[in-house]
Amino acid sequence: MSATPQTNPSLRFLPFGVVAVTLLLAAAVLVSRRQAPLPVISQVDPFLLTNQLGEPVSLDALAGRVWVAxxxxxxxxxxxxxxxxxxxxxxxxxxTEPGVRFVTLTADPEFDTPAILSRFASKFTVNPARWTFLTGRKQDLTRLAVGSLKLTAVDKTPDQRANPEDLFIHSTISVVVDGRGRLRTSVETLEPDGPAKLQAAVRRVLIESSVIKVSDLPAINASLNGTAFVLLILGYVFIRRGQREAHQSCMLSAFGCSCVFLVSYVLHKILVRGVHTPIGAEGFIRTAYHLMLVSHILLAIVVVPLALVTIRRGLAGRLDKHRQLARWTWPIWVYVSLTGVLIYFMLYRWFPA
Incomplete structure (x- = not known):
């Protein structure tokens, strides 16, 4: 390193300013996502029905979960x-959102036994831990579907039936119930924009329960990676100018951001139980994404010990060895931080599944 010129003491605090601005921006984005709460339509009455596995299911089993029925x-x-x-x-x-459940009721409990529902569910991709098909006594199902959830289920008279299996007039809407068992909204499932409206309604109810939820963690992780990237660039600029104290502050702050990111990333994987989020792109973009993802993961593993040793040498005053290792550590660290941001945008913003 060259001789240290006169350093502006305020530069020491620049990294903390960068981190503070990033946190404020992230908080502003999260707050802006909060909308006026959906109205409470009614309270769902307690029920006890049977799922496709033959197990009893009650309203209490869905407590604390947002569910779609x-x-x-x-x-x-x-x-x-x-x-x-x-x-x-x-x-x-x-x-990747463990707080959401799905409930499908039958309008035909005399025929739709648990075994029949299980066979029907097997024709779809159903996670039985999260998606429940319910049957039971006709009056209990009617009380839940019609009385609590405001759905329609009416037997057709013989002259109304277009074929022998055209047995019921029933709602084609889906309803959203919050974690306190309150009916919040209904959406016409078969309308072209029905799925998007239903997804938005579920997210609105989820946001009510917490400012930060599991699905916010990828955006927070991208912010941490982006902050680390900015600090790494600033650290490089400062050391090229011989401003060692400002350089040190930037690099230590970048290391702190990367450490928080690692903790947040592992926490997210634990909360979603390792479920992989696919990219909604094909061809060249999909291939490029997977190449970037693999290189990002492999180099992220490498950069952790490299950064630790590089920082330790710098703090110990072993500047020659610090510089030798930093020539490798810095570009790898920059690549990992930048690709972390790009992976987020490709996965959740540009090409969502």
């Missing part, structure tokens, strides 16, 4: 399969 019957020759396909896609969209 609809009503179908397995012999349906009309919209029921499409309704179930749309619920299947909604389940996939909330695969």
């Amino acid at each position: 609809n009503i179908i019957f397995t012999r349906c020759a009309g919209p029921c399969r499409e309704m179930t396909h749309r619920m299947e896609r909604l389940q996939a969209q909330f695969a």
Whole structure:
């Protein structure tokens, strides 16, 4: 390193300013996402029904969860399969959000036994821990579906039936219930914009329960990576100018951001139980994304010990060895931080699944 010129003491605090601005921006984004709460339509009455596995399910089993419900019957020759396909896609969209559940009621409990519902569910991608198909006594199902959830389920008279299995008039809407068992909204499932409206409604109810939720963690992680990237660039500029104290502050702050990112990343993976979020792109973009992801992960593993040793040598005053290792550490660290941001945008903003 060259001789140290006169350093502006205020530069020591620049990294902390960068971190503070990033935190304020992240908080502003999270707050801006909060909308006026959806109205409370009614309170769901307690119930006890049976799922496709033959297990009892009560309202208490869904306490603390946001859940989406609809009503179908397995012999349906009309919209029921499409309704179930749309619920299947909604389940996939909330695969990384453990606080969401899905409930499908039957309008035909005399035929739709747990075994029949299980066989019907096997035709779709159903996670039985999160998606429940319910049957039981007719009066209990009617009390829940019609009385509490404001759905429609009416037996057709023989002259109304287009075919022998055209048995019921039932709602094609889906309803959203919050974690306190309160009905919050209903959405027409089969409308072109129905799935988007339903997804937005679920997210609004989720946001009510907490300022920061599991699905916010990827954005927070990207902010931490972006902050580390800015600090690394500033640290490089400062050392090129011989401003060692400002350089040291930037690099230590970048290391702190990267450490918080690692903790947050591991926490996110634990909370989503390791579920992988796919990218909604094909061809060259998909290939480029996976190449970037693999290189990002491998180099992230390498950069942790490199950064630790490099920082330790710098703080110990072993500047020659510090510089030798920094020539490798800095570009790898910059690449990992920058690609962390790009991966977030590709996965959640530009090409979501």
